[in-house]
Amino acid sequence: MTECSTLLSSVLAGERSRWSCRRVSPDTVVLVTSHHYTDGDTVELVVQTVGDEVIVSDGGEVLARLDSVGVNLNARSRVGQSWKRLLAAHAIEHDRGLLLRRASAEHAAELVQEMADAVANLDGLRLLAPAPRRPAFPERVTTYLEAEFPLVTPRAELAGMSGTPYRVTAAAGNDDRQVYIQTAAGQNSAAQRTAVEHCYTMFSDVNGYLPSDRKLVVLDDEAPEWRPEAINLLSKVAFVGTWGARDAWTDFVWGTIPESRLLLSAEQPALNDH
Amino acid sequence: MRRGVGSGVRVDNDLAALLLDPAARLELRVPMRWETRATSVRAHMGVHNSHGLPLTLGVQVLTLKPWKLTAYLMIYGQHVRRLDVNGSHRNRTGDREEWVDRTHKHKFSEQHQDTVAYTPDDISTVPRASVVGDHYRGAFEAFCGEQAIRLTGEYRWVDPVLPTR
Numbered sequence: 001m002t003e004c005s006t007l008l009s010s011v012l013a014g015e016r017s018r019w020s021c022r023r024v025s026p027d028t029v030v031l032v033t034s035h036h037y038t039d040g041d042t043v044e045l046v047v048q049t050v051g052d053e054v055i056v057s058d059g060g061e062v063l064a065r066l067d068s069v070g071v072n073l074n075a076r077s078r079v080g081q082s083w084k085r086l087l088a089a090h091a092i093e094h095d096r097g098l099l100l101r102r103a104s105a106e107h108a109a110e111l112v113q114e115m116a117d118a119v120a121n122l123d124g125l126r127l128l129a130p131a132p133r134r135p136a137f138p139e140r141v142t143t144y145l146e147a148e149f150p151l152v153t154p155r156a157e158l159a160g161m162s163g164t165p166y167r168v169t170a171a172a173g174n175d176d177r178q179v180y181i182q183t184a185a186g187q188n189s190a191a192q193r194t195a196v197e198h199c200y201t202m203f204s205d206v207n208g209y210l211p212s213d214r215k216l217v218v219l220d221d222e223a224p225e226w227r228p229e230a231i232n233l234l235s236k237v238a239f240v241g242t243w244g245a246r247d248a249w250t251d252f253v254w255g256t257i258p259e260s261r262l263l264l265s266a267e268q269p270a271l272n273d274h
Numbered sequence: 275m276r277r278g279v280g281s282g283v284r285v286d287n288d289l290a291a292l293l294l295d296p297a298a299r300l301e302l303r304v305p306m307r308w309e310t311r312a313t314s315v316r317a318h319m320g321v322h323n324s325h326g327l328p329l330t331l332g333v334q335v336l337t338l339k340p341w342k343l344t345a346y347l348m349i350y351g352q353h354v355r356r357l358d359v360n361g362s363h364r365n366r367t368g369d370r371e372e373w374v375d376r377t378h379k380h381k382f383s384e385q386h387q388d389t390v391a392y393t394p395d396d397i398s399t400v401p402r403a404s405v406v407g408d409h410y411r412g413a414f415e416a417f418c419g420e421q422a423i424r425l426t427g428e429y430r431w432v433d434p435v436l437p438t439r
Contacts, residue, residue: 039380098338144326
């Protein structure tokens, strides 16, 4: 049978051994508490004494932890709304990302306990955030470019000779040379045709302003096979590559310009070489 | 990779193993790109891999706790491995080991998510005071070494600049 006195003694002894404290400046200490975030990391609090007041903060930890896993706390998102409600429920101030509470020194102990509860709750929002969606093809290509090139500008702007402004998927390269890259994807022939028309129009419109060796269309070849006529058309105004043959167009973006504008995988049929 | 509700994706053990296998040929080919966030400075770079997966490498230092560095390998919003330098943690299962202000590393599994940590072997120390860029560099590059991430191409270490609040 569980005895309250034994259980309480054991809990309180464990509790006592888990707290520790380190001074980091004349008026500030870092407390390692007995509370934990969902991933088992221990809640640490920064406690500052200013006159008769104590300020207990999370040291910016919660926001940094949520930020590192890409949780969107935008006020319009569902998680962002929960964030706001939790802050209010725990009476927490939010100062440029820092979560904090203040009280007179006599309430320091309560404040620390309440703050430790609050920050663990807030951090738990990570588990309520929707699972990230599978990245769309343009995002996938942009992430790839960011792993390969020192200079990447997502959604780079271009101006057509007609005066029409465009945004390509990304511009990538180095300080000396940037290539404008537009992705094209489509799960059926109508969507593919629209994508091809957009690429053709845009890269035709910037002809003269931008040489062909700085224009690249990357086709999603995990989609249904692209019509050879469409690839042929695109190659009139740009180099054309496929996701599956990304090594070929990666070299091209680095500055190795092949004679052929077709940088395709062997499986992708094309009408003829440009 | 597991598809969740709608078009969401969840990381599973197979995907984590695929990324951590030497055949993934991980390389960091780009320079450090630091940005100032609300409470931290963070660098977030794509990692070259043979599967063409959207794998990223992050490193973060808290502005108010410059002795705490976190480095992580992430895909689809999930840390597959995460190093917490000078962090505090307790395992809820198994050995129930506890770290107080001590370096530990989280590993992902479907069963325990990222709650299980261990002590990594060869992460250089970051002091609690007078931290300089080389301390961060040592810990970050050791993390890359442990994860078999080769530092190649245009990779170049850049010291983070911590803003004052």
